[in-house]
Amino acid sequence: PKYDSDHWSIGCGYVWQQRLTQRKTVTREAPVTSWFAPGRINLIGEHTDYNDGFVLPFALAVGCTTTVSAAGAGSAGSAEGSDAWTVRSVQQPDPVVVRRSGLRATDLPDVPEWSRYVLGALWLLTDRGIVVPPLEIEVDSDVPSGAGLSSSAALVCSVARAVDAHLGLGLDDDALFALTRDVENDAVGAPTGGMDQLVSLRGEAGHALFCDMRSHETRSVPLDLGGSGLAVLVADTRAPHRHSDGEYGARRRGCEEAARRLGVPALRDVTADDLDAALERLDDEELTRYVRHVVTEDDRVLTVVRLLDGGGLADIGPLLTASHRSMRDDFRITVPEVDTAVDALLEAGALGARMTGGGFGGCVIGLVPERTLDAAGDAVRRAFADAGFGEPDLFTAAPSQGAHSVTGA
Numbered sequence: 001p002k003y004d005s006d007h008w009s010i011g012c013g014y015v016w017q018q019r020l021t022q023r024k025t026v027t028r029e030a031p032v033t034s035w036f037a038p039g040r041i042n043l044i045g046e047h048t049d050y051n052d053g054f055v056l057p058f059a060l061a062v063g064c065t066t067t068v069s070a071a072g073a074g075s076a077g078s079a080e081g082s083d084a085w086t087v088r089s090v091q092q093p094d095p096v097v098v099r100r101s102g103l104r105a106t107d108l109p110d111v112p113e114w115s116r117y118v119l120g121a122l123w124l125l126t127d128r129g130i131v132v133p134p135l136e137i138e139v140d141s142d143v144p145s146g147a148g149l150s151s152s153a154a155l156v157c158s159v160a161r162a163v164d165a166h167l168g169l170g171l172d173d174d175a176l177f178a179l180t181r182d183v184e185n186d187a188v189g190a191p192t193g194g195m196d197q198l199v200s201l202r203g204e205a206g207h208a209l210f211c212d213m214r215s216h217e218t219r220s221v222p223l224d225l226g227g228s229g230l231a232v233l234v235a236d237t238r239a240p241h242r243h244s245d246g247e248y249g250a251r252r253r254g255c256e257e258a259a260r261r262l263g264v265p266a267l268r269d270v271t272a273d274d275l276d277a278a279l280e281r282l283d284d285e286e287l288t289r290y291v292r293h294v295v296t297e298d299d300r301v302l303t304v305v306r307l308l309d310g311g312g313l314a315d316i317g318p319l320l321t322a323s324h325r326s327m328r329d330d331f332r333i334t335v336p337e338v339d340t341a342v343d344a345l346l347e348a349g350a351l352g353a354r355m356t357g358g359g360f361g362g363c364v365i366g367l368v369p370e371r372t373l374d375a376a377g378d379a380v381r382r383a384f385a386d387a388g389f390g391e392p393d394l395f396t397a398a399p400s401q402g403a404h405s406v407t408g409a
């Protein structure tokens with residue numbers, strides 16, 4: 001093992017205490033860089049990102065703050081001061097200390113999953129020939145984990161921006177996006193599609209972010225909820241994520257196989273007009289459903305963007321609901337809790353409602369007139385109680401600023 005067992009396990013309580021005292025010194029004497037990056041809600045465009053398609057997420061006000069400082073500036077001669085990256089999380093009991101020297105991407109230490117998002121960024125930068133000196137990195141997140149609100153993108157994006165700024169690397173938008181996506185795909189091993197990192201890095205307050213996931217070009221689209229008397233009500237179903245890892249990968253592989261059989265680079269290349277002809281050529285019930293979901297979902301994203309551009313926010317509701325039905329019936333990634341929340345929101349007068357995120361649990365969003373927010377929340381709570389589900393968590397979400405510096409804040 002390459003991490004320092006003295007500090008990683010048995011000694012960590014002592015070292016932690018030392019650090020708490022020493023941090024004050026570090027903050028006063030050493031340069032410290034802090035960046036915040038948010039979690040996200042996806043308004044529409046689910047499982048289209050890894051098909052090179054379109055998505056329309058927005059950044060949340062909750063997120064992760066990463067603080068980076070030079071290692072050793074107060075570590076009292078401890079072993080990690082000379083040649084280590086030390087990572088700690090306000091939400092985790094133990095720091096993780098990894099010696100830098102001799103690390104190769106093919107032979108990475110087995111560290112706790114949360115720290116892999118942090119160290120993964122350092123490993124990939126090192127792999128790309130950037131000398132990352134010994135650092136102390138602290139992360140502090142208020143994104144609920146496991147709710148499908150991209151706590152991991154908030155974490156990795158705040159780390160990438162903070163390290164980039166601290167070391168003066170000058171990574172541009174594309175390089176930062178590639179780094180954060182690669183951390184998730186290569187260092188953590190999650191076969192996700194990049195939407196979450198893109199919006200965490202580039203989201204804009206008051207706007208959703210229209211992303212072309214082939215070119216990675218993005219454009220902010222106005223989402224003036226308050227001005228329209230509307231709100232996005234989020235119901236975190238707290239449903240346990242069932243089989244989410246394996247099922248996500250299975251959907252992705254299915255989509256890639258369908259694209260291969262149809263002879264296109266990605267399902268993005270099948271348009272709504274081509275859909276019927278394409279489906280006839282696919283002699284496979286499951287792949288047919290996947291293709292229908294992805295192609296119609298891309299089309300719904302484009303329609304929602306057109307409506308928002310034209311000031312038609314109040315008209316997007318039916319498209320959100322159609323997206324949910326497509327995830328439920330064709331892509332089959334919903335669970336009873338999310339279907340119940342969507343039905344309850346619609347019955348309570350939501351203009352539209354859908355599950356948001358990768359699926360198999362997580363959150364539902366409803367586009368709800370502000371004056372009916374309480375009634376909509378009550379309806380979801382009642383429906384959950386009637387169905388014998390645990391209590392959902394309900395809150396509103398406003399499109400907020402993407403990653404930004406909070407050094408000195």
Ligand code: GAF
Nearest residue numbers: 046047192193194195357358
């Ligand atoms: C998860 C993934 F991380 C995204 O890349 C995306 O595929 C999403 O699920 C589904 O739209 O959040």
